[in-house]
Amino acid sequence: MNIRMVLLASAAAFAASTPVLAADAIVAAEPEPVEYVRVCDAYGTGYFYIPGTETCLKIEGYIRFQVNVGDRVGNSLTRANDSDWDAVTRGQVQFTAKSDTEYGPLTGVIVMQFNADNATDQDAILDSAYLDIAGFRAGLFYSWWDDGLSGETDDIGSIVTLHNSIRYQYESGDFYAGLSVDELEDGFYKTGEGPNNVGVAFGVGGKAGAFSYQVTGGWDFDNEDGAVRAMGTVDIGPGTLGLAAVYSSGPNSYYSAAEWAVAAEYAIKATDKLKITPGVQYYGDIYEAGDDFSDDDAWKVGLTVDYQIVDNFYAKASVQYYDPDNGDDKTSGYFRLQRSF
Template sequence: MNIRMMLLGSAAALIAAPAFAADAIVAAEPEPVEYVRVCDAYGTGYFYIPGTETCLKIEGYIRFQVDVGPGTGGDSDWDAKTRGQVQFTAKSDTEYGPLTGVIVLQANADNATDQETILDSAYLDVAGFRAGLFYSWWDDGLSGETDDIGSVVTLHNSIRYQYETGSFYAGLSVDELEDGVYQGDTFDADGDLIPDDGPNNVGVAFGIGGTAGAFSYQITGGWDFDNEDGAIRAMGTAELGPGTLGLAVVYSSGPNSYYSTAEWAVAAEYAIKATDKLKITPGVQYYGNYIGGASAFDTVPNDFEGTGDAWKAGLTVDYQIVDNFYAKASVQYLDPEDGDDSTTGYFRLQRSF
């Protein structure tokens, strides 16, 4: 009887409990989550920075490369290197058109202790005007690895204006050539520049280029005020048969920051699209009055007089393993009239994102 009364009393207490309980605790509603929104106004890969109308794109690559050639690794003829690069591109609309900001960070590792992290580019761009640290038109070249028709240093602090349409561009830039080639500069046994006390180089460059159907072209020029010499270059490509034919010619009035390898040079290549994933590019180049790149200088001469010619031939193979992952192999043979011939090359694996 007692047990029965206890069970009935417990049930009654449970039924009556809500009538005597304090106000129920109500959980606060969660704050609304602001999900990342896709920004398709500037192409694929952009998203809105939360809370702003600025669109951001993050991209980059990871590269492993083995270089082969005389003295490439100091006491050995090969050297392995790894690179990681990330690029941030921000865009937003203004009354003058898209305002663009770009930051490129690059980290290079020769081994576990010999590493460096650099600012590879950082610039702002609006209405065709660009200012900051960026690559000049002289960094452009043919698609293979044989051509040697660019500046020793192509990354400058510059101010540039470039007019663009869908198939044409023309621009003018003022470049600080502080780490460029200066006549009278000397180099140590490793090919590293020993700074000269000469002027802080300033140059003016122009670029004109575009496409017309299967043909593309570019004309680039530059005048180095401190060296009082300049260079001009023309390049063109045309789709021909199973590949693309590329031709280039460059002339320099004297060693300067825009071109210093030779007084003149002509280059040609044929990029064969063997399959959807495989491209094979043989190339050749001939140099008139060749003095070599910066690493070949003991002292940068004032002119090209008295120097011999040189020729170069090479082959580059590109293979796309899967989407965003490819392999590249290149071998180059150089035969200067006034120096020893050499064979160099590399093998590269790269994953882009």
């Protein structure tokens, strides 16, 4: 036997006597589960489930650029400084959360608003924050007195319509009726009164075919006066006719512009994108100074034009003329661009 045969035989014997060791298996780590955002269609478009919960969330808002000109007329703000024109920008975002409960949907709303008159004069405010369930609402929200006709001429609301309030509103189809208790800390004050005020308001409204209506009232306990307002709209011809009337027993936080007023407008749907709204209002016994209304009257006329440039982007222009019996007449207006999302 030669050397080569001896080496081969030795190697074979060694291999046979050595245990076979299997190589360690390569095991890939399993990816962690990822929960993608799911659409929630139970409450309308735009809602999605917050991952890991059964709560639906909707995020919406708008960006607005506006140039105001002229004077301040009634309760409407048309300029923010001493110049005869003023450009302002606003960004607003709203978060709405909804979830099902045994009492119906539980709703929470937060609205943040950011305003800029210029680079250094800016503010961020809580525009609304409230919870709502089974018709009950509590928090910071706008009252029924914030509603108005669709144009910009009517001046039939409160000076301040955003209150900390508790409200119950019953709704059935095209009808609603409700009652609220409002903290009126930043409303109208008579001599000797201060920011320790409360009011009670009611709202009733609905639709019947082409006709819609609303009746709103409020009693201001500190000022011991109240106001009531009725509004209605009806589709006639190429547009919508709107009429409103308001009466106040004395200056109060719900209405203080005049003892009584009537307003009318006609919103003309000129095209699918263009709406033209002329309006007029007459004030009887306007408020000027002191604790009561004066014997002077006033009237106001205006025109508002809305144009939808593309989906969710529109332009608005408005001009108003106000003429009191004893006082200087005023002309005001604005031009606005707004993108909603």
